[in-house]
Structure formats: structure tokens, C-alpha cells
Amino acid sequence: xxxxxxxxxxxxxxxxxxxxxxxxxxxxxxxxxxxxxxxxxxxxxxxxxxxxxxxxxxxxxxxxxxxxxxxxxxxxxxxxxxxxxxxxxxxxxxxxxxxxxxxxxxxxxxx
Amino acid sequence: xxxxxxxxxxxxxxxxxxxxxxxxxxxxxxxxxxxxxxxxxxxxxxxxxxxxxxxxxxxxxxxxxxxxxxxxxxxxxxxxxxxxxxxxxxxxxxxxxxxxxxxxxxxxxxxxxx
Numbered sequence: 001x002x003x004x005x006x007x008x009x010x011x012x013x014x015x016x017x018x019x020x021x022x023x024x025x026x027x028x029x030x031x032x033x034x035x036x037x038x039x040x041x042x043x044x045x046x047x048x049x050x051x052x053x054x055x056x057x058x059x060x061x062x063x064x065x066x067x068x069x070x071x072x073x074x075x076x077x078x079x080x081x082x083x084x085x086x087x088x089x090x091x092x093x094x095x096x097x098x099x100x101x102x103x104x105x106x107x108x109x110x111x
Numbered sequence: 112x113x114x115x116x117x118x119x120x121x122x123x124x125x126x127x128x129x130x131x132x133x134x135x136x137x138x139x140x141x142x143x144x145x146x147x148x149x150x151x152x153x154x155x156x157x158x159x160x161x162x163x164x165x166x167x168x169x170x171x172x173x174x175x176x177x178x179x180x181x182x183x184x185x186x187x188x189x190x191x192x193x194x195x196x197x198x199x200x201x202x203x204x205x206x207x208x209x210x211x212x213x214x215x216x217x218x219x220x221x222x223x224x225x
Contacts, residue, residue: 034213043115043202043216044154087154093212098144098167101154 004088009106012082018075020105022088025069031092033064034099035073037084044087044101047073078109113137115217117203123223124193132188132220134203140215141208143186145178147171147199148219154202160186161208193224 005023012018024033035047048055048062050071055062061074075082087104091097116135124130136143145157158178159166165178177189186205190197200221204214 038154041148041200041219043204043218046213046215049213097212098156098159099146099154099214100156101146103153 004090004102006086006088006102006105008103009108012075012078012107012109014080014109014111015077018078018082018107018109020073020075020086020088020107021070022073023070024088024090027068027090028092031090033062033068033071034089034091035060035062036087036089036099036101037082038087038104039081039084044099047086078107080109080111083107083109115203115205115215117201117217117220119220120218121221121223123225126195126224127192129189129191130193130222132190132201132203132222134186134188134217135184136186136203136205137207137215138184139207140205142166142206142212142214143178143180144204144206144214145188146202146204146216148202149196149199157188190222193222195224198222198224 032049032051034049036044038044048060050062064071085104085106087101118133143160146154148154156169158168158172175191179187200219202219203217206212206214
């Protein structure tokens with residue numbers, strides 16, 4: 001699976017949009033971009049994934065650049081409960097394919 | 112909403128003892144996984160399981176470890192002869208398969224080896 005690069009930490013004010021970037025310049029054509037988050041030693045939580053089109057669900061939006069070498073996870077109205085480590089993971093879509101976690105981005109949402 | 116459950120939430124054991132960590136994946140999911148996270152470190156993949164056999168395993172998953180799906184609901188991780196360095200959070204995960212590959216994680220079992 002392709003390697004990803006994320007900033008180690010980011011801050012965001014409560015109620016504002018949080019934009020978390022990820023670089024995955026070696027991504028191959030059959031690899032998807034997945035985002036998970038981990039709130040203080042809890043189990044990782046699936047957020048969203050995409051291949052090349054932008055995606056939106058009830059939790060977040062995912063913007064993937066046209067060349068697919070980078071992406072941005074957007075939390076439109078961050079709350080204190082969104083404080084967590086966010087992981088950007090690139091993986092091929094196979095049923096048993098595993099998740100390779102990096103260090104992620106520690107997002108701190110402040111009042 | 113269906114969830115992955117894990118028991119116990121915290122297990123303390125002495126070095127050299129055997130432990131079994133238990134997981135109940137989401138019903139009708141087809142793929143099962145174990146990951147671990149040593150305190151302050153990254154989440155690491157241990158093993159994946161499908162159709163009653165191991166699909167993939169990492170270098171960490173050596174002969175000390177084994178997995179089993181003894182019935183239609185439970186998925187267990189056995190660690191034989193535990194070592195101090197086995198102390199970690201152990202997470203179970205499952206995914207539906209059949210075109211849906213998001214993995215859903217349980218809350219974890221904190222294993223402390225003394």
C-alpha cells in the first residue's frame with residue numbers, strides 16, 4: 001500500500017471547519033483513500049473513503065485532487081468531541097486487505 | 112447500530128501465562144481482524160481471518176499467537192506464554208465483505224502483563 005504523509009498536529013476552533021491534509025503521491029490506480037480517527041485509546045472509527053471523486057457523508061467530506069496525489073478531510077463544524085488522532089490510509093480494495101496505520105494527525109478542537 | 116464487542120475490557124496476567132481475548136464481530140460480517148497498539152505507538156495489524164482460515168498475518172503474529180472462530184459469533188485471539196512486551200491494547204475489527212470493505216473496530220482489550 002502507498003505511503004501517506006500527514007502533519008503531526010493541528011488546532012481548530014469549535015464550530016469552525018477542520019481541514020486535514022494528506023499526501024499520498026505514490027498512490028496507484030486501484031488504491032482507495034480511507035480516513036479513520038481514534039479518540040483517546042478507543043478503537044479506530046471509520047470516517048469516509050474515496051477513489052477519485054469527492055465524497056460526503058454525515059461525518060465529513062473527502063476532497064481528492066485530480067491527480068490523486070493528495071486529499072483533504074473536512075469536518076464542516078468541528079466540535080470538542082472531534083478531538084482525536086486522524087489517520088489517512090491508502091489501501092487496495094480487497095476483502096481481507098488490512099489497514100496500515102501511520103502516526104496520523106492529532107486534531108485538537110478548542111472552545 | 113450494530114457494534115463489535117470485546118471482552119474483557121482489561122486483562123491483567125503474569126508473564127508466561129496464556130490469555131484469550133474475545134470478540135463478537137458484527138453479525139453477517141465476513142472478514143475479521145486483530146490489531147494491537149502498544150501505549151504511545153501506532154496501531155499495528157496482527158492477523159486477518161476469512162472463511163475459517165487466516166488470510167494474512169504480520170511478522171508480529173508468530174507461533175505465540177493463534178486465532179479461532181469457535182462458533183458463529185465469537186472470534187478469539189490466544190496468546191500463549193505472555194511476555195512483558197505483549198502489554199498493549201488489542202483491537203478486533205470486522206468488515207462486511209461483498210463489496211463493502213470498511214473495517215469496524217471494537218473498543219479494545221487492555222492487556223497488562225506483569
